[in-house]
Amino acid sequence: MTLIDFLGFSGAFLIGIILGLMGGGGSILTVPLLVYLLSYNPVVATAYSLFVVGMSSVVGIIQKHQEKLVDFKTGLAFSFPSFLAVYMSRRYVVPNIPDEIFSLNGFVLTKEMAIMVFFAIIMLLAAISMIKRKPKFDGPFKKQAYYKTFVQALVIGTITGLIGAGGGFLYVPALVLWAGLNMKNAVGTSLVIIAINSIIGFLGDLHTLDIDWEFLLSFTFLTILGILLGGYLSKYISNKKLKKGFGWFVMVMAIYIMIKEFS
Template structure:
């Protein structure tokens, strides 16, 4: 096993630890790790990220469910329009993006570059949601009509499908504002949506990509070990402080990705 491969598997453990400690951020680490350290194509990296995040989120869902912090009915209902969007974006939208998005005399924006830059901007959004002080929102007694939630879930699903992200930082506020679920329960419920979306989205990639199953399953198993360690350590470590620190780290990573892709 090469040094790079060993570092990649250490990274897989860190991905799981982050998910276990702060309940999100797995794909934020997984995609850059696969692209910049292990040398995977961004399309393949975002596909692998969906599988890794989907399986590890499934483990997280079970842990939250045991604590009574998962609203299964709402999670499954909300996930329907979202997973349709994720699947269609992975099956048709991503493969249909032109290989060259923009070209001039001195610059050429490829499909891979475009996806990584878009991913970096999503990372910046995620970082701001991690850094800002969380406040319990005033929950409306009248949830918005389902057709509005349907449209919003389609938009979120498309974004997460393109960048290969779990999208927890988008789903949690959606569940609080639109489904009137308390914050702690929204975090647990979002894991159901992330699990369903990610794994169904990945099935769209299976039909268009050659998957290295031995590597992907090994990476995922190590991430699962990481999330179990992270969940155990979360009893002793302040998740809020970690989340804020991780948010600043994500900003640095996002700026690095933009700089590396454009310069």
Template structure:
């Protein structure tokens, strides 16, 4: 089974290299359904994999001058506080059985996977549908309030499901910080790296980390990123992202069906 997990890590890395993001959303389903980890541990491992992969991607983009460090730090502070607090205090205190009435039982694991499926659904739809962005003028006060509220919420979502949250962060960078698209993508990787790795730190006291598995898994994912980046030169990016979006949508439906049944 671990061999399948490592092959999955390589595939996730390829997707990240090809699309510039999104592949990390497959990490949790791979860890849960292929390798048998529970959703809480899977989310923690996903944060580490996403964090290290995003740090690598952010470094490459920084060399191309496509990372706005100042904006990234401003956006990251409220979101990584949300991630850390969620992983350290909220997730461990979610009851094992959230709801029970007659034969209907909603467990913590089922709740987290259904929430993850919902996030996958939104991620897929955001990639399929090109939203027309209306850039509005905002005052400095509105700018700061929006950053704090939006990014704390983003941090909580990332902390609960272990996904990178790029599909949530990039629109904020476009709408609020008004960064150009390429710089928004590069800056989002910087923010995701900080969010994910700091969120993972919140898990260290709550979860026994299997480092002998996690480090090779992350390294193989990095190799996949190199491979995907090379292949991307020969593939149409728009069609690739749309195809991947439909794959994520199908995965969301499968996970929902599996958890409810």
């Protein structure tokens, strides 16, 4: 095992710890780790990330279900349009993005560059959502018409499919504002959507990519071990302070990706 491989697998374990500590967020580092440290193509990296996120979310569902914080009915209802969008984007949209999107005065926007820049933008949004103080959503809720939720889930699913991240920072507020769940139940329920979306999105990639199963399963196994350790440590560490600090770290990473891609 080379030093790079060691650092990569150590990163997988660290991502798992972050996921276990905060219930989300760590998966957004999987793609940069695979691309910049382990030198995977962004398309392959987003596919691998979907698998890691999907398997990790299943572990999270088990943990949250034991705490009675998962609304399976709402999660499955929201999942249907979302996983359709994830699968279609991975199966048809990503493979058909041209390798060279456009060029202007010597600047060439490639497919790989576009994916990473879009990913960095989503990272920035995620960082802001973790840093800022979230409003309390207490009081009566009125569920919106399902067709609106259907369209919104299609949009979120498409974004999730393109960037290969879990999208919890998008699904949690959606479940609070549109389905009327409280924050804790929204976090637990979002894992159902994330797990289904990620696994089905990955299935879309099986038609177009050759998967290194030995690496992927090893990487995922270490991430899950990290989740179990993080879940244990979460009893002793302030989730609020940790999430804010991690938000700043994600913001720095997003800026780094932007600089690296445009330099």
